[in-house]
Amino acid sequence: MRGRIAVQEATFDVNAELAALSATGVGGLASFIGVVRGGNGLSALRLEHYPGMTERELARLADAACARWALRGCTIIHRVGRLELGAPIVLVATASAHRADALAATAFLIDQLKTGAPFWKSEEFADGSHRWVAARDADEAAAAAWRQDLPPPPEPL
Numbered sequence: 001m002r003g004r005i006a007v008q009e010a011t012f013d014v015n016a017e018l019a020a021l022s023a024t025g026v027g028g029l030a031s032f033i034g035v036v037r038g039g040n041g042l043s044a045l046r047l048e049h050y051p052g053m054t055e056r057e058l059a060r061l062a063d064a065a066c067a068r069w070a071l072r073g074c075t076i077i078h079r080v081g082r083l084e085l086g087a088p089i090v091l092v093a094t095a096s097a098h099r100a101d102a103l104a105a106t107a108f109l110i111d112q113l114k115t116g117a118p119f120w121k122s123e124e125f126a127d128g129s130h131r132w133v134a135a136r137d138a139d140e141a142a143a144a145a146w147r148q149d150l151p152p153p154p155e156p157l
Contacts, residue, residue: 036084
């Protein structure tokens, strides 16, 4: 797989990441950028992960996408730490000779990341309260629709 898998606190440069993927001589690039949305008094989002396991799971998902679609590259960057409203959280980008593969692979990856990657989210509110974010049924259903061809997860450490 050509591309990049990263879990980091720092923000990412979308243009630089897409330029790196387009250097593979592709006909189509697809991307999804998730950002911290506000509302209901939310002031920030804190994301935690299990180092080592998280990167392996992201790489497994990228490999599964590359095996399922004719991709020339795949980039997954997910941020952790405390993120303010409007901050980018995740970038999923895929490159292929044709748009259909890139679009489908990007949709697959973001659906799997929402439910299958080992991240934990805590919402921080203006009144000082915190709440862990539970998985949504709609996210679970979207991810399940793709799972029939997904290889099994790696054994725990």
